[in-house]
Amino acid sequence: MKKFLIALLFAPIMAFASGSTAHIDKWPGSVKDKPALQNGAKLFVNYCMNCHGASYMRYKNLLDLGLTEQQVKENLMFTSDKIGELMRIAARSDEQKLWFGAAPPDLTIIARARGDAGNAGGGADWLYTYLRSFYRDENRPTGWNNTVFENVGMPHILYGLQGQQVMNHETHKLELAVPGSMPPAEFDKSVSDLVGFMVWMGEPQQEYRRTLGWFVLAFLAVLFVVAYALKKEYWKDIH
Incomplete structure (x- = not known):
């Protein structure tokens, strides 16, 4: 019963991260690049947080x-008034399910969830490829399809x-x-x-953890x- 409840909890995330036989590109970014993460945060708030x-x-x-509180409030806070609040959206999951047929998954740990999904490529690699692999398909309700996540x-x-x-149906390439x-x-x-920011969200302290790990090993x-x-000193007389 416990395993069933856990599977049910993560079902929307795993559906978003469903596998594919498509080629997965290597993510070229790094969570050490603070300016890139700042740009990723801006893209995430402006595009992803609509749903x-x-x-x-x-x-x-x-x-x-590396952002100041004022920068966050002026450029990244559109759904909340207090900087201590969670990055939630206004729409409720039951409303989204009614509108879209399924509630869009929360993206806080999507990179980690996809990395544990057991398919080819890590979470960052999959997301990087997925977001660049949309193409026009008039047979789909939205008008779009994806080579990594079919239909x-x-x-x-x-x-x-x-x-x-x-x-291109002759070369099977976009x-x-x-x-x-x-x-x-x-x-x-x-x-x-954008992918870098989602990877960072999944574990904000990962760079500190890795650095601390090297100190512990040393x-x-x-x-x-x-x-x-x-x-050797204690046992020198015995040996």
């Missing part, structure tokens, strides 16, 4: 990206930046039919920044040398 929330993250956590219900929210891609406001290289960089190495020397 998706990040309800396990507080706006005040964005200060860890996806989500429309292409970034099409104004990327433009409109179409599927081609840019209508350019967007960004050149392809600039759009890929923006998607990389301490244990020194402790081992001291302990071994002490052992």
Whole structure:
């Protein structure tokens, strides 16, 4: 029963992260790049938070990206008045289910959830490829499809930046039919920044954890040398 409840809890996230046999590109970003994470936060708030929330993250956590409280309030807070509040959206899940057929999943830990999904590519790689793989498909209710997530219900929210891609049925590759406001290289960089922010949200302290881990290993190495020397000193008369 417990396993069933856990599976039910994460069902919307796992549905968003459903597997595919499509090629998965390597995410080129890094959670160490603070300016990129700041740009990713801006893209997330302006595009993703129309439907998706990040309800396990507080706006005040964005200060860890090098932003000031004033910058967060003026540029990133559109659904809340207090910086200590959670990054929720106004629409309720039952309303979204009625409108879209299924409630869009919360994205706070989507990168980590996709990384644990057991399909090809890590969470960041999958998201980076997915967000760049939408194409026009008039057979779909939204007019969009995706090579990574076939028959996806989500429309292409970034099409104004990327433009409109179409599927070449002879080569089975995507081609840019209508350019967007960004050149392809600039759009890929923006998607990389957006993915980086979602990776960071899944574990904001991951860089600190890794740094602390190296210090712990170094301490244990020194402790081992001291302990071994002490052992030799205690047992020298016995041996």
